Amino acid sequence: MDAHSSAPTNSYRENQLMLQTTFIRENKELTIAGLKKKFVRDAEEAVELILKIDRLRRETQQELDQTLAKSNALAREIGGLMKQGKKAEAEAAKAETATLKETTRQLDEQLKGLETELYDELVKLPNLPHASVPEGRTADENETILEKGEKPVLPEGAQPHWELIKKLDIIDFELGNKISGAGFPVYKGKGARIQRAMIAFFLNEAANAGYTEIQPPILVNADSGFGTGQLPDKEGQMYYAAADDLYLIPTAEVPITNLYRDVIVQENDLPIKNVGHTPCFRREAGSWGAHVRGLNRLHQFDKVEIVQVCKPEDSYQALEDMAQHVQGLLEKLELPFRILRLCGGDMGFTSALTYDFEVWSAAQERWLECSSVSNFESYQANRLKLRYKIDGKTQLLHTLNGSALALPRILASILENNQQADGSIKIPKVLVPYCGFETIG
RNA sequence: AGAGAGUUGGCAGAGUGGUCGAAUGCGGCGGUCUUGAAAACCGUUGUGGGGUAACCCACCGGGGGUUCGAAUCCCUCACUCUCUGCCA
Numbered sequence: 001m002d003a004h005s006s007a008p009t010n011s012y013r014e015n016q017l018m019l020q021t022t023f024i025r026e027n028k029e030l031t032i033a034g035l036k037k038k039f040v041r042d043a044e045e046a047v048e049l050i051l052k053i054d055r056l057r058r059e060t061q062q063e064l065d066q067t068l069a070k071s072n073a074l075a076r077e078i079g080g081l082m083k084q085g086k087k088a089e090a091e092a093a094k095a096e097t098a099t100l101k102e103t104t105r106q107l108d109e110q111l112k113g114l115e116t117e118l119y120d121e122l123v124k125l126p127n128l129p130h131a132s133v134p135e136g137r138t139a140d141e142n143e144t145i146l147e148k149g150e151k152p153v154l155p156e157g158a159q160p161h162w163e164l165i166k167k168l169d170i171i172d173f174e175l176g177n178k179i180s181g182a183g184f185p186v187y188k189g190k191g192a193r194i195q196r197a198m199i200a201f202f203l204n205e206a207a208n209a210g211y212t213e214i215q216p217p218i219l220v221n222a223d224s225g226f227g228t229g230q231l232p233d234k235e236g237q238m239y240y241a242a243a244d245d246l247y248l249i250p251t252a253e254v255p256i257t258n259l260y261r262d263v264i265v266q267e268n269d270l271p272i273k274n275v276g277h278t279p280c281f282r283r284e285a286g287s288w289g290a291h292v293r294g295l296n297r298l299h300q301f302d303k304v305e306i307v308q309v310c311k312p313e314d315s316y317q318a319l320e321d322m323a324q325h326v327q328g329l330l331e332k333l334e335l336p337f338r339i340l341r342l343c344g345g346d347m348g349f350t351s352a353l354t355y356d357f358e359v360w361s362a363a364q365e366r367w368l369e370c371s372s373v374s375n376f377e378s379y380q381a382n383r384l385k386l387r388y389k390i391d392g393k394t395q396l397l398h399t400l401n402g403s404a405l406a407l408p409r410i411l412a413s414i415l416e417n418n419q420q421a422d423g424s425i426k427i428p429k430v431l432v433p434y435c436g437f438e439t440i441g
Numbered sequence: 442a443g444a445g446a447g448u449u450g451g452c453a454g455a456g457u458g459g460u461c462g463a464a465u466g467c468g469g470c471g472g473u474c475u476u477g478a479a480a481a482c483c484g485u486u487g488u489g490g491g492g493u494a495a496c497c498c499a500c501c502g503g504g505g506g507u508u509c510g511a512a513u514c515c516c517u518c519a520c521u522c523u524c525u526g527c528c529a
Contacts, residue, residue: 095509
């Protein structure tokens with residue numbers, strides 16, 4: 001943990017603000033600078049436009065409120081007159097309401113339009129990167145903050161995992177192809193058992209670290225997709241069940257974080273730490289090729305996800321704790337890995353700071369991403385309306401999540417790194433009690 | 442899937458056209474009393490938006506309508522419950 005022992009300090013958001021618009025209004029330059037770090041095009045224009053719409057929105061709101069206040073007063077007056085039986089006066093007052101009503105209708109329409117416009121613009125903006133996020137546009141500019149573990153020297157005739165799984169008959173892509181399609185492998189025998197072993201191991205480790213286990217639905221509605229930011233941006237990456245208007249989750253983050261949508265959490269229930277195992281479904285339409293062979297990229301895979309909800313001032317410590325947890329798993333599995341701090345251009349849309357974990361895949365001689373641990377600060381919480389009460393005020397919480405871990409690439413790495421001279425695979429010691437065998441093949 | 446009944450503040454539960462943002466009870470918070478606690482009593486206690494502020498506005502499942510005025514009437518959608526059917 002030495003590599004990232006000092007938690008980065010949150011440099012520019014001492015005052016956590018309720019609303020993104022309020023934050024932008026009061027931190028215009030910081031917002032623009034942050035957006036530029038994430039390579040948002042025309043950041044200034046986007047921010048100016050938002051501030052302009054926001055100004056108009058507030059003006060319109062004021063006019064509307066005043067008009068409504070007049071209507072309310074008049075209605076009360078009419079009520080009073082009716083009670084006293086002053087019918088003529090009441091009728092006269094009624095005549096006045098017609099113009100007010102028309103004004104209300106117009107202003108209301110205007111306001112709704114402006115609110116929609118504002119929302120549409122806001123939703124286009126990604127989260128702002130944390131100060132410690134390195135400058136850079138592509139994955140090449142990510143910062144390696146730790147590399148650990150011995151890269152194994154493979155025996156003569158060592159093979160990549162897609163050959164090994166065939167030889168050992170533990171994962172069958174052809175069968176999956178028949179019953180579903182490409183990217184839906186069938187795990188058989190020890191292949192299935194080691195998957196189950198890893199899931200149990202990961203869940204137990206998380207439970208030991210204080211995470212509460214959750215088994216969420218794996219189909220979610222559109223509101224949940226919006227809450228965690230998959231919608232409206234990455235619609236095409238999720239499978240969609242049109243008949244029921246439900247999405248297959250791309251990660252357990254979606255249902256588990258959305259558990260707290262529209263919730264005001266009690267302060268002493270914080271931090272919330274949840275873990276869940278789910279299958280994950282990803283359409284990933286583009287970029288299939290040689291480097292995504294075998295288990296490297298799938299349409300369906302299993303993942304154990306850890307999620308935390310905490311107070312703003314605790315979130316960067318929580319991020320470090322989560323990273324440490326993931327690191328511990330990889331160390332126990334005895335796999336070589338490295339940790340990257342993603343640069344502005346390579347980070348996710350909703351994240352403020354992300355650590356990627358990559359395992360070494362010895363036969364492919366490549367690093368494979370197996371976990372991504374992120375602090376979203378209040379970005380998701382703002383959409384989720386996830387808050388807590390402090391000093392009588394409601395304030396947005398921070399959300400974080402990370403894979404702990406995604407299975408297929410871990411399995412690929414185990415298979416490739418641990419192949420023995422006799423062609424068998426040695427199972428990491430920690431998994432043996434879970435799967436009940438020490439070798440495959 | 443069919444028939445019926447519901448959806449109100451943290452929870453329970455009143456309220457069927459005019460100070461209802463909403464009675465009452467429980468819970469929460471503050472106080473009195475007490476060595477301390479309980480009980481009792483008093484006060485307070487929803488969310489969001491706008492405004493320097495006083496204060497104003499919106500929200501009683503979602504959306505729309507009637508009306509000078511809607512938690513209350515009408516339409517529509519969603520969900521929940523009960524009974525029947527089906528089912529792992």
